Amino acid sequence: MLLLSQRGDAAARLETAESQRRPIAPLSESFPGMTVEDAYEIQLVNIRRKLAAGDEVRGHKVGLSAIVMQQMMGVDEPDYGHLLSSMELHEDLPVDLSRYCYPRVEVEIGFVLGADLPGEECTEYDVLAAAERVVPALELIDSRIREWRITIVDTVADNASSAGYVIGDGAPVDGLDLTMIDATLFRGDAVIAAGRSDAVLGNPATSVAWLARKVSPYGVRLRAGHLVLPGSCTRAIDVLPDSSYTAKFSGLGSVSLSFV
Numbered sequence: 001m002l003l004l005s006q007r008g009d010a011a012a013r014l015e016t017a018e019s020q021r022r023p024i025a026p027l028s029e030s031f032p033g034m035t036v037e038d039a040y041e042i043q044l045v046n047i048r049r050k051l052a053a054g055d056e057v058r059g060h061k062v063g064l065s066a067i068v069m070q071q072m073m074g075v076d077e078p079d080y081g082h083l084l085s086s087m088e089l090h091e092d093l094p095v096d097l098s099r100y101c102y103p104r105v106e107v108e109i110g111f112v113l114g115a116d117l118p119g120e121e122c123t124e125y126d127v128l129a130a131a132e133r134v135v136p137a138l139e140l141i142d143s144r145i146r147e148w149r150i151t152i153v154d155t156v157a158d159n160a161s162s163a164g165y166v167i168g169d170g171a172p173v174d175g176l177d178l179t180m181i182d183a184t185l186f187r188g189d190a191v192i193a194a195g196r197s198d199a200v201l202g203n204p205a206t207s208v209a210w211l212a213r214k215v216s217p218y219g220v221r222l223r224a225g226h227l228v229l230p231g232s233c234t235r236a237i238d239v240l241p242d243s244s245y246t247a248k249f250s251g252l253g254s255v256s257l258s259f260v
Contacts, residue, residue, distance in 0.1 A: 002038045006031055010038075011045035014158055017144035023101045024144060028151040036079075039156035046159065047082050058227055059083040060215070061139060062207045063160040064152075065200045065231025078201075079152065080211055081160025083227055089140065089166040094260045100142045100163055103239040105257065106232035107183045107247045109197050109204045110137035110167050113226050117208075119216030124205040126212075128173055130224075131205075135170030136255040138247050139229050141236060165229060168255035179203050182250040183233040187243055195233035204230040 002010070010027050017024045027042075028034060051057070064078045089095055097103060114132030142163035145154050155161050181197035201207045207230035212222050222228060237245070244258035 001035055002031055002033060007038060007042050007045065010034070010157060011042045011049075014042070014144050015046055015049065017101070021098070021101055023146040026145050026149050026151065026154050027157055028153050034153045034157075036153060036156060039153040042157040043081065043159050047084075050084060050086070056085040057082055058085050058088065059229070060211060060222065060226070061160060061162055061165075061229040062211050062231045063155065065207050077214075078207065078210065078231065079156050079160050080214060081156075081162040083162065083165055083229065087140075087162065087164045089164045089257060091166055091168075091256050094258045095140070095164070097239065097241055097259050100140070100239075101144055102148055103140055103142050103163060103259075104236040105185070105239055105245050106139045106141055106236050107185050107193065107195065107234045108137040108139050108229045108232055109178070109181060109183070109200070109249065109252070110135040110165075110170070111204070111208050111228045111230065112167075112170070113222060113224050113228065115224050117212040117222040119221060120213050122209045122212035122216075124203060124209050127205040127208045131173045132224075133170045134173050134176060134178070134252065135227075136168040136247055136249045136252050137227075137229055138166050138245060138255055138257050139232070140164035140166075140239075140257070165227070166255055166257055167227065168253050171252055176251060178205055180250075181233075181252060184248050185234055185237060186246045186248070187237070187240070193234035193237055195235075197233055199233050200231040207231050
C-alpha cells in the first residue's frame with residue numbers, strides 16, 4: 001500500500017507522460033508496494049483532474065475480459081477505466097497519431113444505456129433491459145508506460161490503457177444473440193483479426209453486469225446515456241501510420257477509424 005503522497009506522485013508521472021507523449025518506466029517498478037487499490041485511486045486522481053478542467057464522463061470500459069489475458073496478468077477478474085468526452089473519436093475525422101505513445105485498436109461490442117443500471121445486484125438481464133442499443137465500436141488503447149511493459153497495477157493506474165473510442169449506429173438488443181456476433185477487423189482491404197462476441201466472458205452483457213457491481217461500492221453508477229465497452233472480441237492491433245481500420249459485425253454493422 002502506498003502513501004497518499006506516493007499516489008499523487010504516480011498520478012503526476014502518468015499525467016506528464018500523457019500530456020508530453022513521453023512514456024515512463026513501469027509504476028510497478030518505481031513503486032514496488034503498489035496494490036490494485038492504489039492503482040484505482042491513482043486512476044481517479046487523474047480522472048478528477050480532467051473533470052475539473054471541463055472533461056466529462058461518457059461511460060466506462062472493461063479490460064482484461066479474456067481469461068487468457070487475466071492469466072497473463074496474474075489476476076482473476078477484469079479491470080475498468082473511464083471513457084471521457086475528450087476521448088471521443090469520429091469516423092469522418094482522421095486521428096493524429098502524434099497524440100499517442102503506442103496506439104492500438106481493439107474490436108468491441110458497445111452498449112449504450114437507455115436507463116441506469118442497478119449496482120451490486122446487477123445481472124445480465126438488467127443489462128439487456130437497460131440497453132438502448134448495441135453498437136459496433138473500435139477502442140483506441142494506449143500505454144503511457146514505456147514499451148507496454150505493464151502489470152495489472154500499471155494498466156489500472158493508467159485508466160486501463162484507455163485513449164479513445166468510436167461507435168457506429170448499431171441496433172436494438174432485441175433479436176440479437178450477443179454470444180454469436182462475428183467480428184472481423186480490416187486494415188484497408190486486408191483481414192488482420194477476427195473473433196466472436198463470446199470471447200468477452202462468454203457474453204458481453206456479463207462483462208457490463210460485472211462492471212456495474214464492481215464500481216457500486218465506490219458510489220459509481222452506470223447511467224442512462226453512458227457507453228460501456230465490455231472488452232475486445234479480438235487481439236489488440238498496433239496502429240500503423242496513414243492506415244485505416246474497419247470492424248465489421250454480423251447483424252450489427254460496421255465502424256471505421258483512419259490515422260495520419
